[in-house]
Amino acid sequence: MTIPETRAGRTAIVLTALEVETRAVLRHLCELDEEVVRDTVFHLGRFCDWTIAVAEVGAGNHSAAATAERGIQHFAPSVAMLIGVAGGVKDVTIGDVVVATKVYGYESGKEDEQGFKPRPDVLETAYALQQRAREVRQKPDWKGRLDPAAIVC
Amino acid sequence: MFVEPIAAGEKVVASIRAATAIFLREHYGDAVAVEMEGRGFLEGIHLNAPVHGCVIRGVSDQLEGKGEADAAGSQSRAADAASAVAFEILATLHGATDRARPRAAATPSVSAARIPLTELRDCATNVGWCSDVRSPTVGDNDWWTFSNRLRQAAVDGEIAFWGKRYIYDFGKDLDSEPLIKIPREHFEEFSFDPTRLAQADNYDIFTGRLGEPPSALKGSIFRDLHVDAAEARAWLNGSGRPPPGANVAVFVTASTARIDDYEAVCSLIVKNVGTSDLNGCLVEMTELSGRRPADLQMPLTLRTDGQIRGHEHGHFQLLRGQERTIPLIFRLPRRANEWFFFDECARKYPLSANPTKMIVRIYGGASPGNALVFVDLDAGWKVFPSVKAVPSIYTLGDDD
Numbered sequence: 001m002t003i004p005e006t007r008a009g010r011t012a013i014v015l016t017a018l019e020v021e022t023r024a025v026l027r028h029l030c031e032l033d034e035e036v037v038r039d040t041v042f043h044l045g046r047f048c049d050w051t052i053a054v055a056e057v058g059a060g061n062h063s064a065a066a067t068a069e070r071g072i073q074h075f076a077p078s079v080a081m082l083i084g085v086a087g088g089v090k091d092v093t094i095g096d097v098v099v100a101t102k103v104y105g106y107e108s109g110k111e112d113e114q115g116f117k118p119r120p121d122v123l124e125t126a127y128a129l130q131q132r133a134r135e136v137r138q139k140p141d142w143k144g145r146l147d148p149a150a151i152v153c
Numbered sequence: 154m155f156v157e158p159i160a161a162g163e164k165v166v167a168s169i170r171a172a173t174a175i176f177l178r179e180h181y182g183d184a185v186a187v188e189m190e191g192r193g194f195l196e197g198i199h200l201n202a203p204v205h206g207c208v209i210r211g212v213s214d215q216l217e218g219k220g221e222a223d224a225a226g227s228q229s230r231a232a233d234a235a236s237a238v239a240f241e242i243l244a245t246l247h248g249a250t251d252r253a254r255p256r257a258a259a260t261p262s263v264s265a266a267r268i269p270l271t272e273l274r275d276c277a278t279n280v281g282w283c284s285d286v287r288s289p290t291v292g293d294n295d296w297w298t299f300s301n302r303l304r305q306a307a308v309d310g311e312i313a314f315w316g317k318r319y320i321y322d323f324g325k326d327l328d329s330e331p332l333i334k335i336p337r338e339h340f341e342e343f344s345f346d347p348t349r350l351a352q353a354d355n356y357d358i359f360t361g362r363l364g365e366p367p368s369a370l371k372g373s374i375f376r377d378l379h380v381d382a383a384e385a386r387a388w389l390n391g392s393g394r395p396p397p398g399a400n401v402a403v404f405v406t407a408s409t410a411r412i413d414d415y416e417a418v419c420s421l422i423v424k425n426v427g428t429s430d431l432n433g434c435l436v437e438m439t440e441l442s443g444r445r446p447a448d449l450q451m452p453l454t455l456r457t458d459g460q461i462r463g464h465e466h467g468h469f470q471l472l473r474g475q476e477r478t479i480p481l482i483f484r485l486p487r488r489a490n491e492w493f494f495f496d497e498c499a500r501k502y503p504l505s506a507n508p509t510k511m512i513v514r515i516y517g518g519a520s521p522g523n524a525l526v527f528v529d530l531d532a533g534w535k536v537f538p539s540v541k542a543v544p545s546i547y548t549l550g551d552d553d
Contacts, residue, residue: 012243018232020228024232024233024235024236025236025239028240047240057190060189060193061162061191061194061196064190066197068206072198079204079207080197080206082190082206083209084188084209085188085213085231085235086188086213087212088185089187089216090178091155092186092212094212094214094230095231095404096155096211096212097235097237097238098155098159098185098212099207099208099238100207100208100209101157103160103208104158104160105162105192106161106162106173106181118176118180118181124195125207126198129206133207134156136238136245137154137155140427140428141241142237145236145241146233
């Protein structure tokens with residue numbers, strides 16, 4: 001049997017807001033390294049044939065936007081992910097995972113005498129990744145990637 | 154797991170009654186979660202087509218009891234779950250194109266393509282079997298991908314292995330025979346024999362370096378290398394799927410459970426993460442560090458908060474995906490330095506509040522599981538519990 005060449009490497013950037021999220025992401029990577037892109041620190045690591053660049057941006061939309069732009073300019077990734085925690089609004093319970101189909105910027109709107117009138121502001125996530133997420137949802141395999149520390153029998 | 158819209162703003166929304174939460178329900182009724190970065194992030198992606206962007210969020214609180222839930226480790230749990238999904242998406246992303254091809258052609262190459270033979274050989278020389286895989290191609294400790302490829306390579310005759318192997322009769326209970334007592338002659342130093350491995354109906358494989366005594370193997374069992382014949386053959390045929398692994402997960406949490414005036418200081422959550430319902434689950438404390446309360450009999454059977462409320466005890470059911478809270482330690486609200494255990498009959502056993510370790514045994518999954526619970530506390534009597542899985546032969550003495 002001949003061993004096929006390793007697939008040509010692909011690149012993804014991952015942004016997080018909190019330290020706990022960064023730690024959860026870095027756990028999946030090996031060959032950890034660091035690259036500073038104009039003062040933004042990116043953790044670099046390998047996962048399968050992916051090179052992953054991880055930056056922690058702190059809370060807020062603005063720094064997420066700026067850092068995404070910076071990371072994409074520098075690493076030219078095919079995939080960009082924002083990974084972290086959120087508050088559940090409905091249907092979900094603690095520990096559930098939500099892969100967003102779209103994100104509402106709910107603070108967009110107009111304030112007048114009658115109060116706040118929302119003006120919808122929506123951005124969608126990539127269709128290919130949504131489709132992949134729906135596929136992942138069908139199978140329990142992703143649970144094999146949970147931190148094994150707490151899985152006991 | 155959900156694939157649904159979410160909402161992003163600039164505020165931390167900390168209460169189910171907060172104006173924002175009400176506003177969201179009214180105007181963005183299909184948003185299932187709220188966070189603070191997703192909108193800006195997608196703006197950054199939007200400017201940079203054709204980069205594929207997505208937002209993956211673990212739910213760490215439900216807009217109420219935020220501080221409480223965060224402290225109880227729900228943030229790290231949620232972040233861990235979100236990362237697990239994210240990396241599963243990355244790992245399978247090429248599948249979208251692979252799938253168009255005939256399945257038979259695609260399957261064997263999945264794992265083969267991932268690990269170059271040189272790397273396999275290096276790791277195999279270092280660790281025998283892959284006890285601690287540090288692989289540049291697969292992730293650290295992604296040992297099932299690794300061992301799958303390793304076995305395939307062995308059966309293909311590409312690589313010679315050495316190590317120690319003990320083929321265990323699947324019918325016996327592993328836990329009734331402590332690993333260190335396995336007779337020396339049951340171990341053999343071997344050159345890898347793929348035929349025998351392929352023929353073994355059921356086997357466990359322990360790892361160790363050549364020349365190490367059997368006691369050095371203590372604690373280094375692979376829980377998931379305990380496989381049955383069909384799964385072993387599936388591995389050897391390179392179908393590239395992990396064996397059905399653990400199906401009960403344990404977390405620590407804050408709890409609101411009460412027994413009379415006593416409130417729970419810390420609790421465990423047991424969750425069925427497997428693919429089938431589990432009947433007859435039971436959680437016992439088998440060991441406790443420090444001085445044990447005088448009349449406390451070990452093992453101490455613990456109850457779920459539902460059982461406590463219903464004055465019930467005994468085995469409980471854990472449906473697929475269901476989780477139950479198991480309060481561990483109680484105290485009176487005004488007396489932070491006194492802790493209590495409660496047994497099945499609600500009899501209480503006092504102990505002084507100190508950093509404490511416990512071994513908790515969980516029945517109901519594929520095989521009984523052991524977890525080490527460590528309850529630390531700070532000067533203000535605030536409690537910081539943590540939990541990790543330990544091998545079934547683990548005792549508190551091993552922890553030092």
